[in-house]
Amino acid sequence: MRLFVLTALALLLGGGVPAMAVEPAAPMAAHRALYTLTLEQARASEVAGASGTMAYEVLDACDGWASRQRLEMTIINRDGQDIQMLSDYTTWESKDGLKMRFRMRQTTEQAVTSEVAGEASLERVGGPGTVHYSVPEDTTKDLPAGTLFPMAHTEAILAAARAGKKFITLPLFDGTSEKGGQDSSVAISSWGGPRPSKWPDLAKLPSGRVHVAFFDRGTSSQQPDYEVSMRYWDNGVADELDMDFGEFVMKGTLTQFAIVPPGC
Template identity: 50%
Template sequence: MMRRTLLAAAAALSITVPAWAAPEPGHEAMLAHRGAYRLSLDTARDTSSVTQARGVMLFEVVDACDSWAARQRFSLVLTDRDGNTVETSSDYSTLEAKDGSALRFSLTQMTEGAVTSRVSGEARATPEGGRVRYADPTPREDALPQGTLFPMIHTIRALAAARAGQRILAVPLFDGTSADGAQDTTTVMTGPWQEAQASTAFPALSSQGSVRMRIAFFDRTPDAQAGAGTPDYEVSLRYYANGVADELKMDFGDFVVNGTLGELEAVPSPC
Protein backbone atom coordinates (compact mmCIF):
# COMPACT_ATOMS: atom_id res chain seq x y z
CA MET A 1 0.00 0.00 0.00
CA MET A 2 2.77 2.49 0.92
CA ARG A 3 4.60 1.77 -2.35
CA ARG A 4 1.42 2.41 -4.37
CA THR A 5 0.83 5.62 -2.40
CA LEU A 6 4.34 6.89 -3.14
CA LEU A 7 4.04 6.02 -6.82
CA ALA A 8 0.69 7.81 -7.00
CA ALA A 9 2.27 10.86 -5.37
CA ALA A 10 5.11 10.71 -7.89
CA ALA A 11 2.63 10.63 -10.75
CA ALA A 12 0.85 13.66 -9.30
CA LEU A 13 4.11 15.60 -9.02
CA SER A 14 4.91 14.73 -12.64
CA ILE A 15 8.41 15.96 -13.51
CA THR A 16 8.94 16.46 -17.23
CA VAL A 17 12.32 15.14 -18.38
CA PRO A 18 13.43 15.77 -22.00
CA ALA A 19 13.59 12.58 -24.06
CA TRP A 20 17.26 13.23 -24.79
CA ALA A 21 18.22 13.68 -21.14
CA ALA A 22 20.64 10.99 -19.97
CA PRO A 23 20.38 9.72 -16.40
CA GLU A 24 23.29 10.46 -14.08
CA PRO A 25 25.99 7.76 -14.47
CA GLY A 26 25.76 5.46 -11.46
CA HIS A 27 21.97 5.73 -11.08
CA GLU A 28 21.59 2.06 -12.07
CA ALA A 29 23.43 0.99 -8.91
CA MET A 30 20.95 2.72 -6.58
CA LEU A 31 18.59 0.36 -4.77
CA ALA A 32 14.91 1.25 -4.57
CA HIS A 33 14.19 0.32 -0.99
CA ARG A 34 12.32 0.87 2.24
CA GLY A 35 14.34 1.25 5.45
CA ALA A 36 13.38 1.70 9.11
CA TYR A 37 15.85 3.26 11.55
CA ARG A 38 15.86 3.32 15.35
CA LEU A 39 16.87 6.70 16.76
CA SER A 40 18.62 7.22 20.10
CA LEU A 41 20.69 9.87 21.86
CA ASP A 42 24.41 9.68 21.19
CA THR A 43 25.69 12.76 23.04
CA ALA A 44 24.36 16.06 24.38
CA ARG A 45 26.61 19.09 24.73
CA ASP A 46 26.99 20.90 28.06
CA THR A 47 24.82 23.75 26.86
CA SER A 48 21.96 21.41 25.97
CA SER A 49 19.04 20.58 28.27
CA VAL A 50 18.38 17.31 26.39
CA THR A 51 18.97 14.16 28.46
CA GLN A 52 17.17 11.56 26.34
CA ALA A 53 16.11 11.11 22.74
CA ARG A 54 14.28 8.24 21.12
CA GLY A 55 12.39 7.82 17.90
CA VAL A 56 12.13 6.32 14.45
CA MET A 57 12.92 7.32 10.89
CA LEU A 58 11.29 5.65 7.89
CA PHE A 59 12.89 6.17 4.50
CA GLU A 60 11.61 4.94 1.15
CA VAL A 61 12.91 5.49 -2.36
CA VAL A 62 11.04 4.19 -5.41
CA ASP A 63 12.20 3.96 -9.02
CA ALA A 64 9.68 6.10 -10.93
CA CYS A 65 11.36 5.30 -14.27
CA ASP A 66 12.71 8.72 -15.31
CA SER A 67 12.93 9.95 -11.72
CA TRP A 68 13.37 8.87 -8.10
CA ALA A 69 10.47 9.28 -5.67
CA ALA A 70 11.61 9.46 -2.04
CA ARG A 71 9.86 9.93 1.28
CA GLN A 72 11.33 10.35 4.76
CA ARG A 73 9.21 10.34 7.91
CA PHE A 74 10.98 11.29 11.12
CA SER A 75 9.67 11.23 14.70
CA LEU A 76 11.78 12.09 17.77
CA VAL A 77 10.80 12.42 21.43
CA LEU A 78 13.17 14.60 23.48
CA THR A 79 13.36 14.65 27.28
CA ASP A 80 14.95 17.53 29.23
CA ARG A 81 16.58 17.69 32.66
CA ASP A 82 13.23 18.38 34.33
CA GLY A 83 11.64 15.32 32.79
CA ASN A 84 9.55 17.26 30.29
CA THR A 85 9.09 15.65 26.89
CA VAL A 86 8.37 17.10 23.46
CA GLU A 87 7.74 15.20 20.24
CA THR A 88 8.95 16.62 16.94
CA SER A 89 8.20 15.04 13.59
CA SER A 90 8.53 15.70 9.90
CA ASP A 91 7.24 14.32 6.61
CA TYR A 92 9.52 15.04 3.66
CA SER A 93 9.06 13.86 0.08
CA THR A 94 10.83 14.54 -3.22
CA LEU A 95 10.65 13.61 -6.87
CA GLU A 96 14.03 14.00 -8.56
CA ALA A 97 14.77 13.55 -12.26
CA LYS A 98 17.42 10.90 -12.87
CA ASP A 99 19.47 13.34 -14.95
CA GLY A 100 19.60 15.77 -11.99
CA SER A 101 17.75 18.51 -13.84
CA ALA A 102 14.58 18.85 -11.75
CA LEU A 103 13.31 18.42 -8.21
CA ARG A 104 9.88 18.69 -6.63
CA PHE A 105 9.81 18.83 -2.86
CA SER A 106 7.48 19.02 0.12
CA LEU A 107 8.31 19.19 3.84
CA THR A 108 5.93 19.46 6.79
CA GLN A 109 7.37 19.84 10.30
CA MET A 110 5.35 19.39 13.49
CA THR A 111 5.77 19.79 17.24
CA GLU A 112 3.39 17.90 19.51
CA GLY A 113 1.19 17.24 16.49
CA ALA A 114 0.83 20.90 15.49
CA VAL A 115 2.27 22.05 12.17
CA THR A 116 5.13 24.48 12.72
CA SER A 117 6.37 24.91 9.14
CA ARG A 118 5.81 23.88 5.54
CA VAL A 119 8.18 24.14 2.60
CA SER A 120 7.21 23.07 -0.92
CA GLY A 121 7.93 23.88 -4.52
CA GLU A 122 10.00 22.87 -7.52
CA ALA A 123 13.55 23.52 -8.70
CA ARG A 124 15.45 23.28 -11.96
CA ALA A 125 19.21 22.89 -12.25
CA THR A 126 21.16 24.27 -15.22
CA PRO A 127 24.87 24.67 -15.95
CA GLU A 128 24.52 28.27 -14.75
CA GLY A 129 22.88 27.21 -11.48
CA GLY A 130 19.12 27.11 -12.04
CA ARG A 131 16.12 28.41 -10.13
CA VAL A 132 13.73 27.35 -7.37
CA ARG A 133 10.05 28.28 -7.20
CA TYR A 134 8.53 28.05 -3.74
CA ALA A 135 4.82 27.47 -3.16
CA ASP A 136 5.25 27.43 0.66
CA PRO A 137 5.83 29.14 3.03
CA THR A 138 5.26 32.04 0.62
CA PRO A 139 5.28 32.00 -3.20
CA ARG A 140 8.54 33.33 -4.60
CA GLU A 141 11.39 32.47 -6.95
CA ASP A 142 15.13 32.39 -6.19
CA ALA A 143 18.31 31.65 -8.12
CA LEU A 144 20.41 28.59 -7.36
CA PRO A 145 24.22 28.87 -7.34
CA GLN A 146 26.29 27.38 -10.12
CA GLY A 147 27.03 23.70 -9.58
CA THR A 148 23.98 23.02 -7.40
CA LEU A 149 23.14 19.34 -6.96
CA PHE A 150 19.91 17.69 -5.79
CA PRO A 151 19.89 14.94 -3.11
CA MET A 152 20.07 11.70 -5.14
CA ILE A 153 22.64 13.08 -7.56
CA HIS A 154 24.70 14.25 -4.59
CA THR A 155 24.63 10.72 -3.14
CA ILE A 156 25.66 9.18 -6.46
CA ARG A 157 28.53 11.63 -6.93
CA ALA A 158 29.74 11.26 -3.35
CA LEU A 159 29.91 7.49 -3.79
CA ALA A 160 31.72 7.89 -7.12
CA ALA A 161 34.22 10.27 -5.50
CA ALA A 162 34.88 7.79 -2.70
CA ARG A 163 35.45 4.92 -5.11
CA ALA A 164 37.88 7.09 -7.09
CA GLY A 165 39.89 7.80 -3.94
CA GLN A 166 38.76 11.42 -3.68
CA ARG A 167 38.67 12.59 -0.07
CA ILE A 168 36.48 15.73 -0.29
CA LEU A 169 33.47 16.77 -2.34
CA ALA A 170 32.41 20.40 -1.87
CA VAL A 171 29.30 21.55 -3.76
CA PRO A 172 26.11 23.57 -3.24
CA LEU A 173 23.17 21.28 -2.43
CA PHE A 174 19.47 22.04 -2.67
CA ASP A 175 17.15 19.50 -1.03
CA GLY A 176 14.01 21.55 -0.39
CA THR A 177 14.16 21.30 3.41
CA SER A 178 14.57 25.05 3.88
CA ALA A 179 13.04 28.20 2.43
CA ASP A 180 16.55 29.72 2.43
CA GLY A 181 17.65 28.07 -0.81
CA ALA A 182 20.75 25.99 -1.46
CA GLN A 183 23.37 25.29 1.20
CA ASP A 184 27.09 24.83 0.79
CA THR A 185 28.10 21.27 1.65
CA THR A 186 31.44 19.65 2.36
CA THR A 187 31.51 15.86 2.21
CA VAL A 188 34.61 14.32 3.79
CA MET A 189 35.41 10.63 3.36
CA THR A 190 36.39 9.60 6.88
CA GLY A 191 37.73 6.24 5.77
CA PRO A 192 38.84 4.39 2.62
CA TRP A 193 36.49 2.52 0.31
CA GLN A 194 35.78 -0.91 1.81
CA GLU A 195 35.16 -3.93 -0.38
CA ALA A 196 32.01 -6.00 0.13
CA GLN A 197 31.67 -7.94 3.37
CA ALA A 198 28.96 -10.48 4.12
CA SER A 199 26.00 -8.98 5.96
CA THR A 200 23.86 -11.60 7.68
CA ALA A 201 21.38 -8.95 8.85
CA PHE A 202 20.79 -7.45 5.40
CA PRO A 203 21.53 -9.72 2.40
CA ALA A 204 20.98 -6.78 0.00
CA LEU A 205 24.19 -5.25 1.40
CA SER A 206 26.35 -8.41 1.27
CA SER A 207 27.66 -7.76 -2.23
CA GLN A 208 28.12 -4.02 -1.76
CA GLY A 209 31.26 -2.04 -1.01
CA SER A 210 30.91 0.86 1.42
CA VAL A 211 32.48 4.05 2.70
CA ARG A 212 32.12 6.22 5.77
CA MET A 213 31.62 9.92 5.19
CA ARG A 214 30.62 13.10 6.99
CA ILE A 215 28.48 15.74 5.29
CA ALA A 216 28.47 19.27 6.72
CA PHE A 217 25.81 21.80 5.69
CA PHE A 218 26.58 25.53 5.80
CA ASP A 219 24.16 28.40 5.31
CA ARG A 220 25.17 30.55 2.35
CA THR A 221 25.92 34.22 2.96
CA PRO A 222 27.20 36.76 0.42
CA ASP A 223 30.53 37.31 2.16
CA ALA A 224 31.16 33.82 3.59
CA GLN A 225 33.72 31.44 2.16
CA ALA A 226 32.11 28.14 1.10
CA GLY A 227 32.49 25.50 3.81
CA ALA A 228 33.91 27.95 6.35
CA GLY A 229 32.62 28.46 9.87
CA THR A 230 30.35 26.27 11.98
CA PRO A 231 28.05 23.89 10.12
CA ASP A 232 24.33 24.41 10.46
CA TYR A 233 23.92 20.61 10.49
CA GLU A 234 26.16 17.54 10.08
CA VAL A 235 25.47 13.91 9.36
CA SER A 236 27.98 11.07 9.51
CA LEU A 237 27.04 7.78 7.88
CA ARG A 238 28.17 4.60 6.24
CA TYR A 239 26.94 4.49 2.66
CA TYR A 240 26.89 1.31 0.62
CA ALA A 241 27.45 1.33 -3.14
CA ASN A 242 23.70 0.90 -3.73
CA GLY A 243 22.85 4.09 -1.82
CA VAL A 244 21.70 2.44 1.41
CA ALA A 245 23.01 3.82 4.71
CA ASP A 246 22.94 1.51 7.73
CA GLU A 247 24.51 3.75 10.39
CA LEU A 248 23.86 7.47 10.92
CA LYS A 249 24.92 10.17 13.35
CA MET A 250 22.86 13.35 13.02
CA ASP A 251 24.39 16.40 14.71
CA PHE A 252 21.73 19.03 15.46
CA GLY A 253 24.13 21.33 17.31
CA ASP A 254 23.08 20.88 20.95
CA PHE A 255 22.83 17.10 20.67
CA VAL A 256 23.68 14.18 18.40
CA VAL A 257 21.29 11.37 17.48
CA ASN A 258 22.23 7.86 16.35
CA GLY A 259 20.25 6.16 13.59
CA THR A 260 20.55 2.39 13.26
CA LEU A 261 19.02 0.47 10.38
CA GLY A 262 16.57 -2.08 11.78
CA GLU A 263 14.67 -3.20 8.70
CA LEU A 264 15.52 -3.13 4.99
CA GLU A 265 13.29 -4.19 2.10
CA ALA A 266 13.99 -3.87 -1.62
CA VAL A 267 11.18 -2.26 -3.64
CA PRO A 268 10.72 -3.79 -7.13
CA SER A 269 10.82 -1.37 -10.04
CA PRO A 270 7.56 -0.85 -11.98
CA CYS A 271 9.47 0.22 -15.10
Protein backbone atom coordinates in the same frame (compact mmCIF):
# COMPACT_ATOMS: atom_id res chain seq x y z
CA MET B 1 19.58 9.76 1.27
CA ARG B 2 19.77 13.40 2.23
CA LEU B 3 20.16 12.12 3.69
CA PHE B 4 22.16 13.32 -2.90
CA VAL B 5 25.92 14.89 -12.51
CA LEU B 6 28.77 14.20 -13.71
CA THR B 7 29.70 17.35 -15.68
CA ALA B 8 29.81 19.37 -12.46
CA LEU B 9 31.53 16.49 -10.71
CA ALA B 10 34.44 16.56 -13.13
CA LEU B 11 35.18 20.13 -12.03
CA LEU B 12 34.53 19.62 -8.34
CA LEU B 13 36.68 16.50 -7.97
CA GLY B 14 39.77 17.67 -9.83
CA GLY B 15 43.16 17.49 -8.12
CA GLY B 16 44.42 16.19 -4.77
CA VAL B 17 44.49 12.44 -5.47
CA PRO B 18 46.56 10.53 -8.06
CA ALA B 19 44.59 9.03 -10.95
CA MET B 20 43.39 5.48 -10.37
CA ALA B 21 40.94 2.98 -11.76
CA VAL B 22 37.35 3.61 -10.82
CA GLU B 23 35.26 0.69 -9.54
CA PRO B 24 32.19 -0.26 -11.57
CA ALA B 25 29.13 1.42 -10.10
CA ALA B 26 26.27 -0.51 -8.57
CA PRO B 27 22.89 0.85 -9.66
CA MET B 28 21.15 3.11 -7.17
CA ALA B 29 18.75 0.97 -5.17
CA ALA B 30 15.07 1.68 -4.75
CA HIS B 31 14.44 0.57 -1.18
CA ARG B 32 12.61 0.97 2.11
CA ALA B 33 14.51 1.38 5.36
CA LEU B 34 13.64 1.96 9.00
CA TYR B 35 16.20 3.35 11.43
CA THR B 36 15.95 3.20 15.22
CA LEU B 37 17.27 6.42 16.77
CA THR B 38 18.93 6.63 20.18
CA LEU B 39 20.63 9.50 21.98
CA GLU B 40 24.40 9.31 21.53
CA GLN B 41 25.43 12.64 23.06
CA ALA B 42 23.71 15.64 24.71
CA ARG B 43 25.62 18.92 24.61
CA ALA B 44 22.86 21.05 26.14
CA SER B 45 21.62 20.64 29.71
CA GLU B 46 18.03 21.07 28.46
CA VAL B 47 18.20 17.66 26.74
CA ALA B 48 17.93 14.80 29.21
CA GLY B 49 17.01 12.09 26.72
CA ALA B 50 15.87 11.40 23.18
CA SER B 51 14.65 8.51 21.05
CA GLY B 52 12.80 7.97 17.82
CA THR B 53 12.60 6.40 14.38
CA MET B 54 13.28 7.46 10.82
CA ALA B 55 11.47 5.77 7.95
CA TYR B 56 13.03 6.29 4.52
CA GLU B 57 11.67 5.18 1.16
CA VAL B 58 13.01 5.79 -2.33
CA LEU B 59 11.10 4.39 -5.31
CA ASP B 60 12.05 4.09 -8.97
CA ALA B 61 9.35 6.17 -10.66
CA CYS B 62 10.59 5.38 -14.18
CA ASP B 63 11.59 8.90 -15.25
CA GLY B 64 12.56 9.95 -11.73
CA TRP B 65 13.11 9.03 -8.09
CA ALA B 66 10.29 9.48 -5.57
CA SER B 67 11.39 9.61 -1.95
CA ARG B 68 9.88 10.10 1.49
CA GLN B 69 11.63 10.55 4.83
CA ARG B 70 9.57 10.56 8.03
CA LEU B 71 11.50 11.43 11.20
CA GLU B 72 9.79 11.03 14.58
CA MET B 73 11.60 11.95 17.79
CA THR B 74 10.72 12.31 21.44
CA ILE B 75 12.93 14.74 23.34
CA ILE B 76 12.93 14.60 27.15
CA ASN B 77 13.82 17.94 28.72
CA ARG B 78 15.49 18.50 32.09
CA ASP B 79 12.06 18.79 33.76
CA GLY B 80 11.17 15.29 32.57
CA GLN B 81 8.65 16.46 29.98
CA ASP B 82 8.31 14.59 26.66
CA ILE B 83 8.32 16.77 23.53
CA GLN B 84 7.09 15.10 20.34
CA MET B 85 8.70 16.22 17.09
CA LEU B 86 7.81 15.07 13.57
CA SER B 87 9.36 15.87 10.19
CA ASP B 88 7.76 14.62 6.96
CA TYR B 89 9.77 15.26 3.77
CA THR B 90 8.88 14.13 0.24
CA THR B 91 10.58 14.72 -3.12
CA TRP B 92 10.44 13.74 -6.76
CA GLU B 93 13.65 14.15 -8.75
CA SER B 94 14.12 13.50 -12.47
CA LYS B 95 16.82 10.96 -13.31
CA ASP B 96 18.68 13.51 -15.46
CA GLY B 97 19.09 15.65 -12.33
CA LEU B 98 17.41 18.71 -13.85
CA LYS B 99 14.01 18.88 -12.13
CA MET B 100 12.75 18.44 -8.59
CA ARG B 101 9.53 18.82 -6.61
CA PHE B 102 9.60 18.95 -2.81
CA ARG B 103 7.51 19.33 0.33
CA MET B 104 8.67 19.38 3.96
CA ARG B 105 6.50 19.80 7.05
CA GLN B 106 7.73 19.88 10.66
CA THR B 107 5.59 19.82 13.78
CA THR B 108 6.33 20.06 17.50
CA GLU B 109 3.58 18.84 19.82
CA GLN B 110 1.29 18.76 16.74
CA ALA B 111 1.82 22.47 16.04
CA VAL B 112 3.34 23.24 12.63
CA THR B 113 6.73 24.90 13.11
CA SER B 114 7.99 24.86 9.52
CA GLU B 115 6.55 24.07 6.10
CA VAL B 116 8.21 24.38 2.70
CA ALA B 117 7.01 23.32 -0.76
CA GLY B 118 7.81 24.07 -4.38
CA GLU B 119 9.77 22.97 -7.41
CA ALA B 120 13.27 23.58 -8.75
CA SER B 121 14.99 23.19 -12.09
CA LEU B 122 18.45 23.50 -13.61
CA GLU B 123 19.11 24.89 -17.08
CA ARG B 124 21.47 22.00 -17.85
CA VAL B 125 23.64 19.47 -16.04
CA GLY B 126 26.15 21.49 -14.06
CA GLY B 127 24.38 24.72 -14.96
CA PRO B 128 22.57 27.34 -12.89
CA GLY B 129 18.88 27.11 -12.07
CA THR B 130 15.98 28.45 -10.07
CA VAL B 131 13.71 27.33 -7.26
CA HIS B 132 10.10 28.47 -7.04
CA TYR B 133 8.50 28.22 -3.60
CA SER B 134 4.73 27.96 -3.19
CA VAL B 135 5.02 27.62 0.63
CA PRO B 136 5.67 29.47 2.95
CA GLU B 137 5.20 32.23 0.36
CA ASP B 138 5.30 32.60 -3.40
CA THR B 139 8.90 33.46 -4.22
CA THR B 140 11.73 32.51 -6.59
CA LYS B 141 15.44 32.18 -5.83
CA ASP B 142 18.45 31.54 -8.06
CA LEU B 143 20.55 28.39 -7.77
CA PRO B 144 24.24 28.69 -8.71
CA ALA B 145 26.05 26.61 -11.31
CA GLY B 146 27.03 23.19 -10.02
CA THR B 147 23.95 22.77 -7.80
CA LEU B 148 22.89 19.16 -7.26
CA PHE B 149 19.56 17.78 -6.11
CA PRO B 150 19.54 15.05 -3.40
CA MET B 151 19.81 11.86 -5.50
CA ALA B 152 22.41 13.46 -7.77
CA HIS B 153 24.26 14.58 -4.63
CA THR B 154 24.37 10.99 -3.38
CA GLU B 155 25.54 9.75 -6.79
CA ALA B 156 28.31 12.37 -6.81
CA ILE B 157 29.53 11.25 -3.36
CA LEU B 158 29.59 7.60 -4.45
CA ALA B 159 31.42 8.45 -7.69
CA ALA B 160 34.03 10.34 -5.65
CA ALA B 161 34.43 7.38 -3.29
CA ARG B 162 34.96 4.95 -6.17
CA ALA B 163 37.58 7.31 -7.64
CA GLY B 164 39.52 7.37 -4.36
CA LYS B 165 38.66 10.94 -3.42
CA LYS B 166 38.79 11.87 0.26
CA PHE B 167 37.32 15.39 0.34
CA ILE B 168 34.86 17.17 -1.95
CA THR B 169 32.58 20.19 -1.75
CA LEU B 170 29.22 20.15 -3.51
CA PRO B 171 26.50 22.82 -3.80
CA LEU B 172 23.16 21.25 -2.83
CA PHE B 173 19.48 22.09 -3.01
CA ASP B 174 17.21 19.64 -1.19
CA GLY B 175 14.06 21.66 -0.46
CA THR B 176 14.28 21.50 3.34
CA SER B 177 14.56 25.26 3.80
CA GLU B 178 13.08 28.42 2.31
CA LYS B 179 16.61 29.90 2.24
CA GLY B 180 17.49 28.26 -1.08
CA GLY B 181 20.62 26.22 -1.71
CA GLN B 182 23.31 25.09 0.70
CA ASP B 183 26.96 24.17 0.51
CA SER B 184 28.07 20.70 1.59
CA SER B 185 31.51 19.57 2.65
CA VAL B 186 32.05 15.82 2.32
CA ALA B 187 34.78 13.63 3.83
CA ILE B 188 35.12 10.01 2.67
CA SER B 189 37.16 7.31 4.42
CA SER B 190 37.82 3.57 4.39
CA TRP B 191 36.09 2.91 1.06
CA GLY B 192 36.39 -0.74 0.06
CA GLY B 193 34.93 -4.12 0.70
CA PRO B 194 32.69 -6.04 0.53
CA ARG B 195 32.22 -6.01 4.31
CA PRO B 196 29.98 -8.09 6.60
CA SER B 197 26.37 -6.99 6.95
CA LYS B 198 23.21 -8.63 8.28
CA TRP B 199 21.56 -7.59 4.99
CA PRO B 200 22.56 -9.94 2.12
CA ASP B 201 21.86 -7.30 -0.54
CA LEU B 202 24.46 -5.04 1.10
CA ALA B 203 27.11 -7.53 2.22
CA LYS B 204 28.32 -8.09 -1.34
CA LEU B 205 28.93 -4.37 -2.05
CA PRO B 206 31.79 -1.95 -1.34
CA SER B 207 31.10 0.65 1.34
CA GLY B 208 32.80 3.39 3.32
CA ARG B 209 32.32 6.08 5.94
CA VAL B 210 30.98 9.43 4.72
CA HIS B 211 30.71 12.62 6.77
CA VAL B 212 28.66 15.52 5.36
CA ALA B 213 28.47 19.02 6.86
CA PHE B 214 25.81 21.42 5.58
CA PHE B 215 26.32 25.20 5.55
CA ASP B 216 24.04 28.10 4.65
CA ARG B 217 25.33 29.68 1.46
CA GLY B 218 26.54 33.26 1.73
CA THR B 219 27.40 33.21 5.44
CA SER B 220 30.85 33.50 6.97
CA SER B 221 30.10 31.00 9.73
CA GLN B 222 32.55 28.11 10.07
CA GLN B 223 29.97 26.15 12.08
CA PRO B 224 27.73 23.86 10.02
CA ASP B 225 23.96 23.99 10.41
CA TYR B 226 23.77 20.22 10.52
CA GLU B 227 26.14 17.27 10.20
CA VAL B 228 25.61 13.60 9.47
CA SER B 229 28.00 10.70 9.14
CA MET B 230 27.10 7.23 7.92
CA ARG B 231 28.24 4.09 6.21
CA TYR B 232 27.29 4.36 2.54
CA TRP B 233 27.03 1.26 0.41
CA ASP B 234 27.74 1.44 -3.30
CA ASN B 235 24.02 1.39 -4.15
CA GLY B 236 23.22 4.48 -2.04
CA VAL B 237 21.85 2.69 1.04
CA ALA B 238 23.05 4.09 4.38
CA ASP B 239 23.51 2.67 7.88
CA GLU B 240 25.38 3.47 11.11
CA LEU B 241 24.11 7.06 11.17
CA ASP B 242 25.33 9.81 13.48
CA MET B 243 22.99 12.80 13.16
CA ASP B 244 24.39 15.95 14.76
CA PHE B 245 21.67 18.53 15.52
CA GLY B 246 24.03 20.82 17.48
CA GLU B 247 22.56 20.48 20.97
CA PHE B 248 22.47 16.68 20.71
CA VAL B 249 23.59 13.77 18.51
CA MET B 250 21.38 10.84 17.56
CA LYS B 251 22.62 7.41 16.51
CA GLY B 252 20.62 5.67 13.78
CA THR B 253 20.68 1.89 13.30
CA LEU B 254 19.15 0.18 10.29
CA THR B 255 16.54 -2.20 11.74
CA GLN B 256 14.37 -2.94 8.69
CA PHE B 257 15.48 -2.99 5.06
CA ALA B 258 14.11 -4.21 1.73
CA ILE B 259 14.98 -3.64 -1.91
CA VAL B 260 11.95 -2.45 -3.91
CA PRO B 261 11.79 -3.78 -7.52
CA PRO B 262 11.41 -1.15 -10.25
CA GLY B 263 7.80 -0.46 -11.18
CA CYS B 264 8.50 0.33 -14.84
